[in-house]
Amino acid sequence: MKKMVLVITGAAGSGKTTICKYICAKYHLPKVVTHTTRAPRQGEHDGIDYYFESDASFAQKHFLESVHYSGAQYGSSIEGLEAAWQTAPLACIVLDTKGALAYQRALSDQVLTIYLTVDVGKDSAAALRKRMEARGDDPEKIAKRMQSAENKRDQQIPQELMGHATIIKNNDLPTAHRDVDAFMATVIAKLKS
Structure with missing residues (x-):
């Protein structure tokens, strides 16, 4: 059987980790554990959520x-x-859009991509900020992250991923789960086959 990787991408607070956990649990997929030098958030474990690294x-x-x-x-x-x-x-795996592009370029037809959006009312940025607050992120770090060039980049699907990614709105979890289930049925x- 061909080896493939499902990449979940989108802006900070769009629900990438939540959707990845849902898919891994329901469809028994292993999560590719990534590496970071940031400190663990409350409840995160080394080797499960991330490999927490020194520089x-x-x-x-x-x-x-x-x-x-x-x-x-x-x-x-x-x-x-x-x-x-x-x-x-x-x-x-959960990646930012730059990472999703790197995977698409390196692994091509081995990559399936979901791009998550949040379109709650007129202010999706406020909805994303509320989600980050709800998960316990530091308010100062949220403000810095919301203003970062990377976060602004991740607010839109890169042109190069158009046609390769399935866009799923994550305004509310039950609807997003239904859309993810439909996507997974085709996968x-x-x-x-």
């Missing part, structure tokens, strides 16, 4: 993509992807 240990990995974002480094390694594929031929059918 020195981060520099020793073999990355498909990496980015400096909001004062920390993030990246996904070839070793992490291979470890996930040892568990199942389809793995799931599973494709993998079986």
Whole structure:
């Protein structure tokens, strides 16, 4: 069976991690564990949510993509992807749009992409900010993140991903789950054929 990776991307607060957890639990997909130099959030565990690295240990990995974002480094390694594929031929990963593009360029037809949007009322930025507050992010870091060039970039799907990504609105979780389930039904059918 062909090895594939499901990339979930979108702006900060769009629900990437929540949707990834849902897919991994419901469809028994392994999550590709990525690396970061940021401190763990409350409830996060090393080797499960991220590999929490020092600057020195981060520099020793073999990355498909990496980015400096909001004062920390993030990246996904070839070793992490291979470890996930040892568990199942389809793995799931959460990436920013730059990372999603790097995966698309490096792995091409092995990549399936979901781009999450939030379109609650007229102010999606306010909705994204509320979500980050609800998950316990530091208010100062939220403000900095919302103003970052990376976050502004991630607010729109990159042109290069158009035609390769499935866009799913995550205004409310039950509707997003239904749309994800429809997407996964086509993926599973494709993998079986």
